[in-house]
Amino acid sequence: MISTMFSKKVMHGLFAVGALCIAFTLTAYGQVQTKTTTAAAGDPTHAIKVERGTVVYVSGNSCVIKAEDGTLRHFDNVPDSVTVTVDGKQLNIHQIQPGMVLERQTITTTTPRMITTVKTVTGTVWMVNPPSMVILTLEDGKNQKFTIPKGQMFTVDGQQTDAFGLRKGMKIEAQKIVEQPETVVSQQIKRTGVAPPPPPAPKADVPMLVVVAVEAPAPAPVETASAAPAPKQLPKTASDLPLIGLLGLLFCGVSLSVTAVRNLLARTA
Numbered sequence: 001m002i003s004t005m006f007s008k009k010v011m012h013g014l015f016a017v018g019a020l021c022i023a024f025t026l027t028a029y030g031q032v033q034t035k036t037t038t039a040a041a042g043d044p045t046h047a048i049k050v051e052r053g054t055v056v057y058v059s060g061n062s063c064v065i066k067a068e069d070g071t072l073r074h075f076d077n078v079p080d081s082v083t084v085t086v087d088g089k090q091l092n093i094h095q096i097q098p099g100m101v102l103e104r105q106t107i108t109t110t111t112p113r114m115i116t117t118v119k120t121v122t123g124t125v126w127m128v129n130p131p132s133m134v135i136l137t138l139e140d141g142k143n144q145k146f147t148i149p150k151g152q153m154f155t156v157d158g159q160q161t162d163a164f165g166l167r168k169g170m171k172i173e174a175q176k177i178v179e180q181p182e183t184v185v186s187q188q189i190k191r192t193g194v195a196p197p198p199p200p201a202p203k204a205d206v207p208m209l210v211v212v213a214v215e216a217p218a219p220a221p222v223e224t225a226s227a228a229p230a231p232k233q234l235p236k237t238a239s240d241l242p243l244i245g246l247l248g249l250l251f252c253g254v255s256l257s258v259t260a261v262r263n264l265l266a267r268t269a
Helices: 015-022 241-268
Strands: 002-009 033-040 045-059 062-067 072-075 084-086 089-091 101-129 133-137 143-147 154-156 159-161 171-194
Touching: 101 143
Parallel strands: 002 171, 084 171
Antiparallel strands: 002 154, 033 101, 045 062, 045 101, 062 072, 084 089, 101 133, 101 171, 133 143, 154 159
């Protein structure tokens, strides 16, 4: 039995090219067995990103948060399943209030690992055309053609040989081992918040403003001129001198009239 193993580490971007150099290029895969294993290739690394902001507006499943740099960020259609831990309570979008300071901590974990893929084919050499082609009779009795990479070596009875050392009837087992490094990135998000502080209490030596409601007096009724009673005595507005003068003129007139009448009677007598 001839056992052949091909192995080599393959870096990112070179997997397709490296595979041609380290293993058979299989034209048929009916009898090829594939086994894939994954193993850690180093210690994971962690990156933490912290974002803080103050809630300025909440409506339905939307909110506006003012970040520490002063920019406003609008979060629309926030699911009810997204919660924030505030004072030990889990609050959803309908329970947060303006003034709350929210913090989102994103932990990104990057884990390197190595994926090893082993493809194995077993069979009996039915025909070989060195240095690039061999036909094997597989376990199901069918013949399959394989392309041999340039410079590929085989182990035959513990000895290294190339394709020119293969002979018809030899039992051969060929393996293609591919190691592909990759990184796995996972994220964990923690949301916490702080309720807005209560308004400050007034100082002890400052009296509080007390507002007392005072009823205004009813307006006095308006008195009309017709309703006012007539005065009993006219007010004294002038002196008696004009009246005395008027009476004197009246007496003088009477005296003159009497004298004129008397003279008229004397003339007619």
